[in-house]
Amino acid sequence: MISEQMQPGDLCLVTGGSGFLASWIEKYLLEGGYKVRGTVRSLQDKKLETLRDLLPGVEFVEADLREERGWTSAVEGCKWVFHVATPQATKSEKNRTSGALSGTKHVMAAALASNTVKKIVVTSSEAAIAYGHPRSKSDFSEDDWSIGVDKFEDYMQSKTVAEKKAWEMANDTSQNPQNIALSTINPSLVLGPTLVPWSRFSLSMIQDIAEGRIPLLPNMSLHVVDVRDCARMHIAIMHDRSTDGHRHLSFGASGKFVDLAIAIRTDYADRGFKPSTSVAPWWVLWLPSFFSKDVATIYSRIGNFQPYRTKYPEVYKYEFTSFRDIVRASMDSILEHKWINPKV
Numbered sequence: 001m002i003s004e005q006m007q008p009g010d011l012c013l014v015t016g017g018s019g020f021l022a023s024w025i026e027k028y029l030l031e032g033g034y035k036v037r038g039t040v041r042s043l044q045d046k047k048l049e050t051l052r053d054l055l056p057g058v059e060f061v062e063a064d065l066r067e068e069r070g071w072t073s074a075v076e077g078c079k080w081v082f083h084v085a086t087p088q089a090t091k092s093e094k095n096r097t098s099g100a101l102s103g104t105k106h107v108m109a110a111a112l113a114s115n116t117v118k119k120i121v122v123t124s125s126e127a128a129i130a131y132g133h134p135r136s137k138s139d140f141s142e143d144d145w146s147i148g149v150d151k152f153e154d155y156m157q158s159k160t161v162a163e164k165k166a167w168e169m170a171n172d173t174s175q176n177p178q179n180i181a182l183s184t185i186n187p188s189l190v191l192g193p194t195l196v197p198w199s200r201f202s203l204s205m206i207q208d209i210a211e212g213r214i215p216l217l218p219n220m221s222l223h224v225v226d227v228r229d230c231a232r233m234h235i236a237i238m239h240d241r242s243t244d245g246h247r248h249l250s251f252g253a254s255g256k257f258v259d260l261a262i263a264i265r266t267d268y269a270d271r272g273f274k275p276s277t278s279v280a281p282w283w284v285l286w287l288p289s290f291f292s293k294d295v296a297t298i299y300s301r302i303g304n305f306q307p308y309r310t311k312y313p314e315v316y317k318y319e320f321t322s323f324r325d326i327v328r329a330s331m332d333s334i335l336e337h338k339w340i341n342p343k344v
Contacts, residue, residue, distance in 0.1 A: 004118045006080055006239045008033030013078040015039045015107055016085025017060060018047050020200040021123065021190060024231035025082055030057050032235070039063040039074050039085065047198065054195055065103025071110040080238050081111045083166075084123045087158065100158035101165055108169045112176045119181040121238045122166045125159035126188045126223065129249065130306065139307045142186070142247040155201075163247075181244040183237050187230050188223035188251040188308070191326050193333035206330045207340055210264050210273045216280040217258045221305045223251040226320035226329065233316040240315060249310045252318040253326055256305070263327035272343025273331075 006012075012029050016022045017038020029036045037059045040048065048060060063070035065085055075081065085107075087099040104122070111117045130140045132148040149160045163184055169175045170182035190202050199207070208214055225233075229252050237243045261275040320326055334340055 004079075005241065006034070006235075009035065010079045011035040011037060011077050012080040012082065012238075013037050013039070013075060014082045014084060015063070015065075015074075015103075017058065018045070018051055018196060018198075019084060020194055020196065020203070021187075021227055021230060022082070022084040023051070023055065023195040024227050025084065025234050026055050026058050027195060028231055028235055030055065034080075035059075037061060037074065037078065039070075041065075047196075050197065063106075065099050065106065068106050071106045072113070075107075075110040075114050075117060077116055078111075078114070079116055079118045081107065081117055081120045082123070082234055082238065083107045083111075083120060084234075086123070086162065087155070097154055097158040097161055100162040104162040104165045105169070108166055109175070112169065112178070112180055114180075117180055119183070119238060119244065120166075120170070121234055122163065122182065122184045123234070124163040124166075124184045124186045124247070125156075126186050126249065126251075126308070127156040127159040128163045129186055129247075130308070131156060131301070135301075135304060137306065139309050140249075141309050142249055142311050181241070183243045183245065184247045185230075185234055185237055186247055186249050187225050188249070189225070190227050190230050191224050191330045192227035192229075192320070193329050194227070194337070197337050199334075199337075199339060203330055203334060203339075206260065206264070206327065207334055209261050209275045210268065210331065210334070211340060212275050214261075215276045216278050217261060217276070219279045219281070219303050220257050220301045221254065221307070222257045222259065223254045223308050224323060224326050225250050225252045225318075226326045229316070229318045229320050232319075236316045243312070243315055246312065248312055248315060249308050250316075251308050251310075252321050253323040254307065255323045259323055260327055263324045264331060266324070267328055268331060270344070 012034050014022050014026050018040050026036050041064050043062045061074050063074045111120050129144045131146040146160050149157045230250050233250050258279050261277045265274050
C-alpha cells in the first residue's frame with residue numbers, strides 16, 4: 001500500500017463528528033492545522049449549534065450510516081478519512097450490527113472510489129479481538145479475532161463484523177483499484193473527559209457504578225484508554241505509513257473491572273459515592289451465560305487476567321497510564337456536566 005503523509009492544510013473527514021471520541025479527534029486535527037469535515041446524522045440536529053461553538057472551523061455535513069446518500073459528497077476533496085461513527089451501545093440504538101455494517105460499506109465504498117483519499121483509519125474495538133476465546137487463552141494481540149460473534153451482544157458483534165468488512169473491501173482490488181491504505185485501531189474501554197455535553201455508553205457505565213446501580217461486578221480483567229490518548233493515536237496511525245495494513249490495540253492502563261468501583265469509592269466517598277466493590281463468583285454467571293447474550297459475551301473472560309500485548313508499541317506513547325487517574329477524569333467530567341450530583 002502507498003500512502004502519503006499528512007500535511008497541515010489537508011482536508012480530513014471524521015465520521016460521527018458529534019461523538020465522544022470523534023470530537024476529540026476533530027479538536028486535535030484543528031490544532032494541528034488540518035481542515036476538518038465531520039459527518040452528523042442530520043443537519044437539523046439541535047446538537048449542531050453546540051458543536052459549532054465547541055469546534056469552530058469544523059464543517060459539518062449530513063450522512064447517515066444506514067443510507068448510501070451523502071457519503072460521496074462527504075468524502076469529496078478529502079485526503080484522510082477517519083471512520084469513527086458506529087451505532088452506540090445504548091437502548092435507543094436498534095440493529096447495531098446492520099447499522100455498523102452498512103455504514104462501513106458506505107464509507108469504504110465512497111473513500112475507495114475517491115480520487116483524493118490517500119488513507120483510511122477505521123475505529124474498531126477490542127471487541128473484535130478479545131472475546132469468545134477459550135478460557136485457557138493467556139493474552140491477546142492484534143493477530144487475534146473474536147470468535148463465535150453470532151452469540152455476542154449486538155454492539156460487540158457489530159465491531160467484529162464491520163472491521164472484517166473494511167479489510168475485505170480494502171484488500172479487494174476490484175473495490176480498491178488505487179490500493180488506498182487502510183489501518184484499524186482497536187480501543188479498549190474508552191474513558192476520560194468529554195468535550196461534548198452528552199453522554200455515551202462508557203461514561204454512562206461509570207455513572208451507573210457510582211450511583212450503585214451495579215451491585216455485583218464481573219470478576220474480569222479490564223483495559224482502558226483515555227479518550228485524549230485514543231484520539232491522538234488515531235492521528236498518529238494516520239500519519240505513520242508504517243501502520244498501513246495493520247490493526248492496532250489501544251490501551252493505556254490495565255486492571256480489573258472492580259477497580260472502577262474502587263477508584264470511585266477512594267476518590268469520591270467524601271461526596272457520597274460509595275459504590276459496591278462486591279465481585280460476582282463465576283458460577284453466578286454460568287447459567288445466565290446460556291440465555292443472555294450480554295453474559296455470554298464476557299463469560300470466557302470471567303476469572304482470568306488476560307493481558308493485551310500490542311505488536312506495535314512504538315506507534316504511540318500514552319500520556320495517561322494510571323487507571324485511577326483515568327477514572328477520576330471521567331468522574332470529574334460527569335460531575336462537571338451535572339449528570340450526577342454529589343450526595344453530601
